[in-house]
Amino acid sequence: MTLSAQTAQLQIGPPGTAPTSVWTFNGQLPGPEIRIAQGAELDANFVNALPEPSTIHWHGIRLPNAMDGVPGLTQAAVAPGQTFQYRFRCPDAGTFWYHPHYNSSGQLGRGLVGALIVEESRPIGVDQDITWVLSDLRIDDASQIANDFQSRHDAAHAGRIGNVVMINGNVETDFLLPSNQRIRLRLIAASSARIFGLRFLGATPWLIAIDGHPTPVERLRADLVLAPGQRADLIVDVPASGSLRIEDHFYARQAYLLASLKSAVASAGSAMREAPSGLPANPVERPALSSQTRVIPMLIEGGARSPVARPDAIWRLNGLSPKEHNDHGHHVPTFELKRGETVRIDLNNQTAWFHPMHFHGVVFQDIAGSATEGPLRDTVLLRPGEKRSIALRGDEPGRWMIHCHVLEHQSNGLMGMFEVT
Numbered sequence: 001m002t003l004s005a006q007t008a009q010l011q012i013g014p015p016g017t018a019p020t021s022v023w024t025f026n027g028q029l030p031g032p033e034i035r036i037a038q039g040a041e042l043d044a045n046f047v048n049a050l051p052e053p054s055t056i057h058w059h060g061i062r063l064p065n066a067m068d069g070v071p072g073l074t075q076a077a078v079a080p081g082q083t084f085q086y087r088f089r090c091p092d093a094g095t096f097w098y099h100p101h102y103n104s105s106g107q108l109g110r111g112l113v114g115a116l117i118v119e120e121s122r123p124i125g126v127d128q129d130i131t132w133v134l135s136d137l138r139i140d141d142a143s144q145i146a147n148d149f150q151s152r153h154d155a156a157h158a159g160r161i162g163n164v165v166m167i168n169g170n171v172e173t174d175f176l177l178p179s180n181q182r183i184r185l186r187l188i189a190a191s192s193a194r195i196f197g198l199r200f201l202g203a204t205p206w207l208i209a210i211d212g213h214p215t216p217v218e219r220l221r222a223d224l225v226l227a228p229g230q231r232a233d234l235i236v237d238v239p240a241s242g243s244l245r246i247e248d249h250f251y252a253r254q255a256y257l258l259a260s261l262k263s264a265v266a267s268a269g270s271a272m273r274e275a276p277s278g279l280p281a282n283p284v285e286r287p288a289l290s291s292q293t294r295v296i297p298m299l300i301e302g303g304a305r306s307p308v309a310r311p312d313a314i315w316r317l318n319g320l321s322p323k324e325h326n327d328h329g330h331h332v333p334t335f336e337l338k339r340g341e342t343v344r345i346d347l348n349n350q351t352a353w354f355h356p357m358h359f360h361g362v363v364f365q366d367i368a369g370s371a372t373e374g375p376l377r378d379t380v381l382l383r384p385g386e387k388r389s390i391a392l393r394g395d396e397p398g399r400w401m402i403h404c405h406v407l408e409h410q411s412n413g414l415m416g417m418f419e420v421t
């Protein structure tokens, strides 16, 4: 497979408006959906046809460090006109995604995102398996991507939130589906900064996976919050009649209709469906906490209204604020651990802003509240002022990034790295 990062002109706005110049993989936005069997080797020839360096990061995949796609840390940036061969095994089934890790705000913000689906060896019992890449763009009056990626205001506040929300690169909200079908809906929050708070009206889906990894099967009882980088797999039973609406209520007073699923075929009666069976577990060793477990404090500071924010250092992770995005502040690890060792990380968000913190190369356990059991994740959302602990087990050796997945927070200091030895 070849993945070519290249410019393209796509019709994003309504008919009659100018096409939008975007950055794409293989001319598509989102990039081609990669589907691969669990345990199989992904082999991708990356071609950089952009006017600036780039890489591909495979978000959530546990892979050898050299394949992680972080310029200056795991590989050299791929110069314009150059190529890089990514080749690695995908040990975990689930919903993942890929995107550049060079000038992330600018490159993802111009459209460079794509889904990576690792399929279970035995298909689960659904009628359709649908992926929705949720993203947004900031489009100006001329239908072009606004070139305000360096906005200090965005960087110090909630990031560069777009004004056009898309499902799989499309602004359409209406979807026709055969009634009574059971759908596996894979949701990927691929936005640069926008957080989604999805409310399902007309049916109550089942949650079966978070960040690619199986969860106990349970009905969604509250809005499904997905921050940049996060994924959720749902089972949705399309009602026999009427419609299923999905609204986004994350930002107060800015709720909107994300999608309306209508039955394409009128059907008498409704099939009451049983709860779906859960997904098979992935070969992830759960971190085991004990009284001997080392505790790593991780302090997040800065942003608008913070006394420690400076123009050249808006955000800080444990007191450090790497200045250059592509420098990644990779000189000193934020913490080190041995392969197989488990640490507890006490994240402390002392800011007035939301931060989805992503750790590369591992799957960690979210220790929500005081419970010791929580979902496996690769990205955990910290609310303003929130303290939250995770249990993380050293997996593949190497130096791995830690960063906020609000890309304008990342590029303005909210990043670091940890080393597995």
Ligand SMILES: [Cu+2]
Residues within 6 Å of the ligand: 354, 355, 356, 404, 405, 406, 409, 410, 414
């Ligand atoms: Cu952040």
